Amino acid sequence: MRISVVKEIKPQETRVGLTPAGVTDLVQHGHEVFVERGAGDASAYSDADYVAAGARLVDQDTAWANAELLLKVKEPIASEYRFLRPDLTIFAYLHLAANRPLTEALVEAGTFAIGYETVQDDTGLPLLTPMSEIAGRLAAHAAATYLMSQFGGPGLLLGGAPGVAPARVLIIGGGAVGTNAAFLARGMGAEVTVLDTSAKRIRQLDAMFEGRVRVLMSDPHVLEDELRQADVVVGAVLVPGRAAPKVVRREHLGLLRPDALLIDVAIDQGGAFETSRPTTYEDPIVVIDGLRHYCVANMPSAVPHTSTRALTSVTLAYVREMADRGVAAAVAADASLAAGVNVRDGAIVYPGVAEAFPDLP
Ligand code: NAD
Known part of the structure; x- marks a missing residue:
């Protein structure tokens, strides 16, 4: 051929x-x-x-x-x-x-x-998975970078310091992106929570992280509670072949700290946050409703x-x-x-x- x-x-x-x-x-x-x-x-x-x-x-x-x-x-x-x-x-x-x-x-x-x-095979989406794994790991890098003051952040070190609390990272969607973001963010010392809607996936994550990451079933109340506490929110949801569900609506933004960072990895499927707009590595952050959104549509192209x-x-x-x-x-x-x-x-x-x-x- x-x-x-x-x-x-x-x-x-x-x-x-x-x-x-x-x-x-x-x-x-x-x-x-x-x-x-x-x-x-x-x-x-x-x-x-x-x-x-x-x-x-x-x-x-x-x-x-x-x-x-x-x-x-x-x-x-x-x-x-x-x-x-x-x-x-x-x-x-x-x-x-x-x-x-x-x-x-x-x-x-x-x-x-x-x-x-x-x-699609019996493991899931085999040609999406490696890029999701890479994007998830890069989401933790982006979180660490854009929490720093010289990159417009509130001046937080993701892992905190001895005696000083680490940043709180909320990851919505615990698939390939979410799991890899959680692994790396946790590895850098952040306090990490993963929300998912699949009971089966939640059990797997719970066993995998052995208590080092909080893994919660997402519902409207849990989501709102977690948004209030987050320094970083990572959008990592997927419904295969469809536009991403808008899990974080515009009205949720008022619950967030004004200096919180939103990282919408699901932007290539339309975004998990209602307010997201695609960005590129040339200008990765867009401020919408006063909140910084990081929405790079092709994160793996950095590596x-x-x-x-x-x-x-x-x-x-x-x-x-x-x-x-x-x-x-x-x-x-x-x-x-x-x-x-x-x-x-x-x-x-x-x-x-x-x-x-x-x-x-
Ligand atoms: P995945 O299928 O492995 O995981 C998605 C997870 O989201 C599943 O565990 C599912 O149960 C969960 N989920 C679905 N609806 C949910 C909801 N309403 N609330 C909470 N959880 C929910 O998918 P993935 O490979 O991790 O990909 C996630 C997203 O990242 C996709 O949109 C994908 O296209 C995108 N992605 C973006 C980049 C980039 O460069 N920006 C790179 C790779 C993947």
């Missing part, structure tokens, strides 16, 4: 869809791999690394035109819509439920679109060395399956991959996206 890897052009995106080691694997399986010049630069993979791995270097137009299967990290942005066509499969993070223009473009072009974020390798390590098996068998046959044979199909033959096939846009085919 002809497989292309393009340079990410979404602002601040520093990852790339395949490592040179991934190229070697696919070439050894008899496939042709085209890599856009400079695609790996921001992840510290040079063009020479890709050539040595067996890829052919091409320009952007050729990479898209040659591809039967196109590997990306983030969803195509408006300037890339012109490359969409019916005999093309895109494998990338798409997050369509929060992106009507791209959903329309994929439907109109008849492109076969498989979203990393909805591929592209780590993130690119983590991504290829989980996508490669699916890419190989599609390349070896053909996309349609691979999807038919693998229920996990089939769950990733969002748009096919000019129609939305993923239920959460169809519900978000009931007027589209």
Whole structure:
């Protein structure tokens, strides 16, 4: 199969869809791999690394035109819509439920679109998990940084000091993001509470943290009590394939300390806080209703060395399956991959996206 890897052009995106080691694997399986010049630069993979791995270097137009299967990290942005066509499969993070223009473009072009974020196996969402783990750990870094006064914070050390209370971190959603944020924040000495709505997940977290983190079933009263005490609130909820539930409403903001920090990791699915607006690493904080919101939509792009390798390590098996068998046959044979199909033959096939846009085919 002809497989292309393009340079990410979404602002601040520093990852790339395949490592040179991934190229070697696919070439050894008899496939042709085209890599856009400079695609790996921001992840510290040079063009020479890709050539040595067996890829052919091409320009952007050729990479898209040659591809039967196109590997990306983030969803195509408006300037890339012109490359969409019916005999093309895109494998990338798409997050369509929060992106009507791209959903329309994929439907109109008849492109076969498989979203990393909805591929599902019996462990959950295997292609979202590594990035969530990284984003969760980075949320603890962001909390530590933006509590400091020179970054506009109240001048709190996350872990406190001997004899001085640590900061209180409230994490809403105890999945991959929430657990990793809790591990790192707790590791830095913060007092951490995790809220979730799944009794099963709460039991797992309770056993995992052995009392080092408070784990509570979320209900409206618990949420309000915890918001009043928090120095940092991390939004880490997910309902797969859907826009994030707005757990913290505008009227909740009045319960918070005026110098509290809101970190909305779920912003890529529309945000867990009603007031959130997406930000970037260039200007990560936005003040809304007097409260600082940190809403960087692609947090793992700050650590592209780590993130690119983590991504290829989980996508490669699916890419190989599609390349070896053909996309349609691979999807038919693998229920996990089939769950990733969002748009096919000019129609939305993923239920959460169809519900978000009931007027589209
Ligand atoms: P996950 O499925 O592992 O965990 C989500 C958790 O939220 C689950 O335990 C679920 O029970 C819980 N939950 C759902 N509704 C809830 C509610 N109303 N109140 C409390 N808990 C609730 O998901 P994840 O992988 O941890 O991802 C969390 C979010 O982070 C997603 O929106 C994901 O898209 C986003 N994310 C963002 C970035 C970024 O760079 N900003 C990176 C990775 C993931």
